Amino acid sequence: MIDERISYDGEEVVRILESGLDKLNQIRYDSKYRALLGNRVIDKLNHWDEVIRQQKNEPLTIVVCGEFKRGKSSLINALLNEDIVTTDITTETITVNKVCYGPHSNEIVLSGGKRIKLSDDELKSEKLREILKSSEGSNQLILKRPNEFLKSATIIDTPGLGDSLADFSEDVANALKMADAVIYVFSIAYPLSIQEQFFIKTCILPQKYTDFVLVGNYSDLIENESDYIRSKETVARKIADIIPDADPILVSALDERNKQLSAKRPNEDMKDILDTAFEQLREKLTTLLEDKKDFVIPDRVQRMISALLTDIGKETDAIEQGLKLDSQQAKEEIKKNKEIKEIRIEEQESISKMIDKKCELYRSESVGWIDEIINLMEKDADTLLSRVTADDIKRFYAIFCVETLQEAFNKCSENFLSVIYDELAVISPELTKEFSFDSALISPKFIFEVNNATFTTGDKLAFAGDVVANAAGVGLVSIVTNYIGGIAREKEIEKQTPDYVASIKKQLNGLHLSVVPTLSKEYKALSERAKEQILAYFENEIQDLDNAVEQAISISGRDEQTKEEIRAAVSYMNGIMNDLANNLN
Structure with missing residues (x-):
């Protein structure tokens, strides 16, 4: 293939780049262009000139x-x-x-x-x-x-x-x-x-x-x-x-x-x-x-020039829109912008309601699923007598139960967030970029102790995701053997202590009672955080709409001679940037 035989002269790429940036300097440093194009355009040109020149030879x-x-x-x-x-x-x-x-x-x-x-x-x-x-x-x-x-x-x-x-x-x-x-x-x-x-x-x-x-x-x-x-x-x-x-x-x-x-x-x-x-x-x-x-310099330069064109393009689109408007059209544009904002607000409210509905659905499913896991723990506790040493129970079983429940909740919350993510991706890929969570903020506090035993850092183990996924078909103590015995350290499982088992079973009943309030609290936090991020996204989008309309209205009120000068300035700037992009392709 011809493409595979193409090579690049890095020095020539940099020369073309610097030539284009130097031409843009005529716009950046001329107060006439700042007056015609506005501060936002010039400030963005300044930003990209600094970034590109800094990176071009790295x-x-x-x-x-x-x-x-x-x-x-x-x-x-x-x-x-x-x-x-x-x-x-x-x-x-x-x-x-x-x-x-x-x-x-x-x-x-x-x-x-x-x-x-x-x-x-x-x-x-x-x-x-x-x-x-x-x-x-x-x-x-x-x-x-x-x-x-x-x-x-x-x-x-x-x-x-x-x-x-x-x-x-x-x-x-x-x-x-x-x-x-x-x-x-x-x-x-x-x-x-x-x-x-x-x-x-x-x-x-x-x-x-x-x-x-x-x-x-x-x-x-x-x-x-x-x-x-x-x-x-x-x-x-x-x-x-x-x-x-x-x-x-x-x-x-x-x-x-x-x-x-x-x-x-x-x-x-x-x-x-x-x-x-x-x-x-x-x-x-x-x-x-x-x-x-x-290829690093050509690839990087093309990537940065593409970002420059996209960023400046948003500003010039608003300018060109303003150049097309007369005073009556400007009033209609304000009305149109108001209608668009109302639609966007309705979309944001609709998404928030969708999140609430999904949250309640997945909260209910999670309560049932985690209850089933606790049921498995209760059944498994009866078999501890014949398979687990007192020392093992004291040192490992409580932390195993807590981390199993934690991992169960993690799987539930991941499922919920994945569904929300997919819903947002359909609406807009940009929405998904704003959708993030700090795992430390969505951590339910399941409390479980065996005779107030404490656990060292080495004893604590974050289980792989498939621990809980396999729990339905495998005894929980078998999983203890597999994960704590295999990954944390090799341990033999042999003796029994009835007092510990009684303590475990008593607390498992308490865990049943705590599932609904615990998960309700955590899912509410997940839902509220998701809605906060969606609201912030739409507020930023509405602000961008207002900025664009404000700029367009401002330009629409200029006299025809000034408008013609603005058209010439936009055309000159776009010509430089397009030539730069074409020369680098």
């Missing part, structure tokens, strides 16, 4: 993203074989970290081109917190290091995703616009929540020219090779509808960094498997760098 840009506390920064340090990015972050010290090649330096980026130099010691959480408070609201760090890998790639370390970090969602979105490749990091303990799947589907995969690498972290928690394979299969199965041929790489950033520092490995039994996995990740990135080295 090496391949890899954006690392994922939910909060998934080990993104630790993974970057392990990839670079150097502790560059701070890992002891809190919600007060969240930053967008640009890690690039150059002499060792750390800087906070301020507005107006200003920067503050930092020492390595000032990157630590407690010191960085105070600096960020006094740095004009900046949250971007540029970290330069003479690291060999960074000669070929710049890495963007993004804030965690999730509703609790909503203030940083725009930072993540902007980073993705600059991405030539994306590494999505998830925890193997909580693999790919419904929120993470939404994000991958709506925000990453639609990015044209952007390669995608799916990485599971904390794999040192896995006990053996068979469980490692099973974990990979679980992740692949979860995301099969989005990425049919997904090949997740399960690594341990902690293990790799400890190996580099000749420190004790966190799981000696798994070190060979983890070595192989991390090497696989390195090889994948090396291949990516090699394959894209001749």
Whole structure:
């Protein structure tokens, strides 16, 4: 095929780009054009000029993203074989970290081109917190290091995703616009929540020219090779509808960094498997760098120019609409806009009612299903006498019951959110981009104890999604043996203690009574959060409509000579941008 034999001259692409941007500078710096086209157009041209010029000569840009506390920064340090990015972050010290090649330096980026130099010691959480408070609201760090890998790639370390970090969602979105490749990091303990799947589907995969690498972290928690394979299969199965041929790489950033520092490995039994996995990740990135080295600049430039045309196009559409209107048509446009807004408000209210109905339907189904699971627990409790040691019951059974119920609710809520997501996707793909949830905010509190036993971090286990799915056909204690015995640690199941069993059965009855109020509360929270996001989407859309009409009305009132000058200005600007796009195709 001819397409496969086409090559690009990166320097020529940059020359064409700079020539087009220089022509647009005539518009940006001429006050006449600001008066004719308006502040919004000129401000957007300024923004895109800064972004494009900044990115045009960058090496391949890899954006690392994922939910909060998934080990993104630790993974970057392990990839670079150097502790560059701070890992002891809190919600007060969240930053967008640009890690690039150059002499060792750390800087906070301020507005107006200003920067503050930092020492390595000032990157630590407690010191960085105070600096960020006094740095004009900046949250971007540029970290330069003479690291060999960074000669070929710049890495963007993004804030965690999730509703609790909503203030940083725009930072993540902007980073993705600059991405030539994306590494999505998830925890193997909580693999790919419904929120993470939404994000991958709506925000990453639609990015044209952007390669995608799916990485599971904390794999040192896995006990053996068979469980490692099973974990990979679980992740692949979860995301099969989005990425049919997904090949997740399960690594341990902690293990790799400890190996580099000749420190004790966190799981000696798994070190060979983890070595192989991390090497696989390195090889994948090396291949990516090699394959894209001749195409990264053309691909990136085309992507950014396309975004520029789309963004400016929204403004020029409103301007051109205003140029067509006389005073009477302007009044009709105001009336039409009012009618459109009323329709959009009705749509928003209709969607909210749909969410309420779906919420009640799935809440009722969830109550019945979780009640069935508790019934299974009650039946299974009778068999504990013959199969489980007192120590096992005391240490594991309570946390197993709580986490099974938690996982049951997770599956129910994921099902509900997936249905809402699909309904929104039919209405508008843009709606789904605004639809996200912080899993930490939808966590019902099921309380269950055995003689007030406490559990260590190592005892607690996040079950894979198919635990509950298989519960109907498998005894719950069998699942305890399989998951706690197999993944947490190997344990023998043998003796019995009637007192513990009696305590369990008594509390299971209490769990039955708590199901309805607990799930009612959680589903109400899910429903309200979904409706809040839908309302925000429609409010933004209505605001955009008002802005467009306001601009059109303003232009419609100009005299004919000024209108002709505006037409000429729009035509001149569009001609430059279209020529730029055509020359780069």
